[in-house]
């Protein structure tokens with residue numbers, strides 16, 4: 001078998017890999033190879049965050065108009081799903097070819113094929129063996145599949161992103177990020193019956209309960225049927241579509257089932273266990289430098305690493321840190337204490353820092369500022385009927401412990417709170433800052449006063 005030697009071989013070409021390779025190139029003259037079995041670019045750019053935002057932006061526009069009907073707007077606006085798909089596909093057209101060409105042009109050797117680790121320092125791809133001083137695993141994650149009868153009849157978010165037509169009836173299994181985001185897209189995009197089936201009483205478990213409760217009301221008002229405590233047991237193909245049978249005996253008839261019950265690390269690169277890389281169902285086991293605990297030649301970053309978040313910006317950060325550690329020796333540790341996140345439902349649910357439950361568990365002394373935002377001028381003028389916030393402020397230091405917002409532009413404002421937490425900006429400093437006015441960010445002062 002042909003052998004080629006590199007300083008670093010990176011497996012995967014998503015956002016984590018991008019930042020790792022960019023960092024390696026910036027800080028060293030190492031020889032680098034990238035291997036991917038799918039088109040270059042990874043999940044976020046090609047099959048997740050970026051294309052999804054095309055669908056979400058369209059749904060937000062439809063919703064914005066519907067909120068103002070009879071309040072200064074007349075007429076009807078509707079999604080043209082086919083045209084929306086064309087717009088999104090135009091954006092995607094050529095992106096992965098451009099990503100690969102970018103690396104080729106910058107002296108990185110790219111391979112297209114399935115990588116397998118064959119030894120501590122070896123990756124096999126397409127009949128060649130690549131030896132490496134360092135191997136970076138950035139292989140991402142894959143959607144979970146329920147082990148229930150007929151489970152294979154359910155599709156995943158990737159199918160939804162690319163489907164040519166919006167079905168009449170769409171059912172989502174799971175009460176997390178994807179179900180809520182895509183259910184809001186489906187109901188605005190022309191579906192008439194949209195269900196979310198969630199197994200417990202608590203969907204979007206990582207988010208603040210009080211705000212999730214308001215999102216459930218907003219979802220119901222939009223026409224989304226969220227059923228809690230429903231455990232799907234069986235999926236059956238029917239003459240007209242599918243039926244989902246739950247443990248309690250309830251049956252939902254639908255045209256499309258999207259399963260969104262979480263994702264798991266994609267570790268097929270380790271099939272055969274020849275690389276001495278320890279892993280669990282949570283991913284490659286790494287130390288705080290993102291180095292494999294069992295094979296010091298290996299670093300793991302992004303969704304395939306056993307680190308707390310499966311989020312694109314976290315993957316970016318991990319790529320940067322791994323690059324610095326590979327070049328300079330282990331010197332940079334991951335710090336994932338301030339990680340804002342957002343569910344792009346309508347309205348958006350965004351969060352950073354501690355929930356009240358977490359603050360209570362840690363026996364912190366805090367005050368809570370919380371309220372409804374629908375009477376605020378910024379909500380009134382756009383007809384937003386569901387909105388709320390909850391901010392936890394340390395009782396002694398006046399620092400922000402957590403901020404949770406459900407409304408338009410929530411993610412933008414939560415980013416400001418994230419900055420405040422990271423750099424110890426107090427609630428009173430935020431309240432007294434001269435924000436451009438009136439903006440979503442200037443509303444922040446009402447949340448911290």
Ligand code: NDP
Nearest residue numbers: 174175176177178179199200205260261262263310342343
């Ligand atoms: P989530 O982890 O957000 O939600 C999974 C849901 O499925 C939970 O409600 C969970 O319930 C439920 N579930 C898990 N196992 C089962 C089961 N066996 N039977 C029934 N229900 C089950 O995953 P998603 O699939 O929605 O998204 C995958 C990941 O992708 C997210 O975790 C996030 O990291 C990322 N993502 C981020 C986005 C963003 O940043 N805006 C958007 C989309 C995805 P329970 O709570 O009870 O465990």
